[in-house]
Amino acid sequence: MKYNTKNYDYLIVGAGPYGSIFAYEAAKRGKRVLLIEKRDHIAGNMYTHKEDGINVHDYGAHIFHTDNKEVWDYVNQFTEFNGYINQVVANYKGQLYNLPFNMNTFYQMWGVKTPAEAAAKIEEQKKAVGISGAPQNLEEQAISLIGTDIYTKLIKGYTEKQWGRKATELPAFIIRRLPVRYTFDNNYFNHRYQGVPVDGYTSIFEKLLASDLIDVVTGVDFLADKETYLKEFPRIVYTGMIDGFFDYKYGELEYRSVRFENESFDSDNQQGNAVINYTDAETPFTRVMEWRHFDQKADAGRTILTKEYPQDWDRTKEAYYPVNDEKNSELFKKYRKEANGLKNVIFGGRLGNYQYYDMDQVFGAALKVVEKEFDK
Template identity: 45%
Template structure:
């Protein structure tokens, strides 16, 4: 039996801790916050009774059957389809851009084939190899749809011009020439009946696992354990001695009222003149429940400052160079592996986070049994 430490009680730390505990080892899990589940934390709002996604909406979706089966050991998923709306120019449209969006925006009644030809006419085909977000959008949908649905929203979300962002960001957003408004294509999609915190709590419920919240970690503690799995910010591990990697954070403005505030779970706001990116009405994330009151949050995106919660890694040129330096330092550390969204400075969906944690723990146990070197990274961060 060995004694391991998982830093962070989100999905990365919890899944790794459970795998090691199942293998007979003792695992301590620490988190600087006073709750588990990280940014996926959910809790009942005492005034309305609504299950609130405290750090913004999380909808589970995946094609990974192993991850789906794994989570179903710890929760019951309820059917949920993510249907996003957006307000632009004083009108409401459906996202992602689909046949309804196109016909409504242009005041037409086109068939799928007609719409496809029409969008090809709008697209800027002179951009053969899009390098930036803006070029990718113009190449995909043309100037009008780009400015209505992407330009302002993206500028608010990332705090910079879309001309400074890589084209890869927009590859996540499809255009559909049918009336399908399901935001995700994945085989499995749903909401955990009891929220995400309950899942993490059950994953951590093992006699070999101890959890300490409100507990700070320092790299000096690494020597006290057989191995450490660190899912905190990679720059934070080194006390930011090379500088701080760039993140966006979110401010939430609470809205409370009776009944139904906006009629959907998520309403985006594409106009740059609107200071927030979207409003989430949390009762709609649990459509199997009934609540007379409602609670919503406006999301305001801005640069993450010292002591604030990091949400989205920026990964622009300056951050990439600094990240390489931190990765080089991490590779020289002994007895610690960097995992998860913050530990590898990557944007990760929940299913990818869980899949990587399962793979990391399995590989770790195999390498340890074979007395081989444990890597600093199980997934390359660059």
């Protein structure tokens, strides 16, 4: 089989933001690009589709938030953002709390009304547990930062579901700090720019990949014919799993996966908020999204909700969150070293770098590699 029939300059593996931005920038500079994607659609995990006039995010809620003006200006070339501000509500056994931890949460938890009262309450709780020395696990770390009530009701169950392990068996470093806000401010993020595209995310990718110099083929797995691609293409950008690229020769990197369950209702409003986190251990899902509340102009009378269930990962499932513990970080270093030896392949994105990245970080990383590749 011959693939480089059009004398492409680049083969790009993966139509997520990393691969698509690279393709766009390469085409802008007159390069010919073949982009292959193993799913049946473009846009990677940012993919959204429209249903009942509502943009549904197929791979979990995606809110663009950044302090990076260059990235914000860049993405705004391809879409208009609405003014959505993420304000998450937590449901702990039927009690509702605002997130992130702020004066509203402290009032709901303890009835305290001033920052000084809230700070005193947190200090009192931290002291009462009397953890001395360095925290040995995530539970000790969280309690030493925020006290028992918030840990028990808002952190423990959610974290254990997310990671599939007891908080006492999780390393302390997962929680380095817990942002605490002594203002009545429910904005989940601290960043200056925030929003969701008015037309959904997929339209950004349609524009990024519109050039005649870019051919896009979906439903094709690079790893099924890796050697031929490597022989035929002068330069490859690979955004798939780095261990998969090397046939898992040092062993498998671990991930957590997620399963999504969608449900539609004849209603304008089921849960009254875009995101509700279920923070107890018993509820099997971690969050429920109601898409029309992501500040969308949705059709009247229909609403769509998605439940997010964390699950163990294996090769038959989507790899979402890398488990960056010591064991996996050591393993990744071995693959990284191999990757550095391949001078005509650029490894990028969250799977190529085995790193959880927010979208703005992936945009930033793609723009940086473009600069290195073309403008050096």
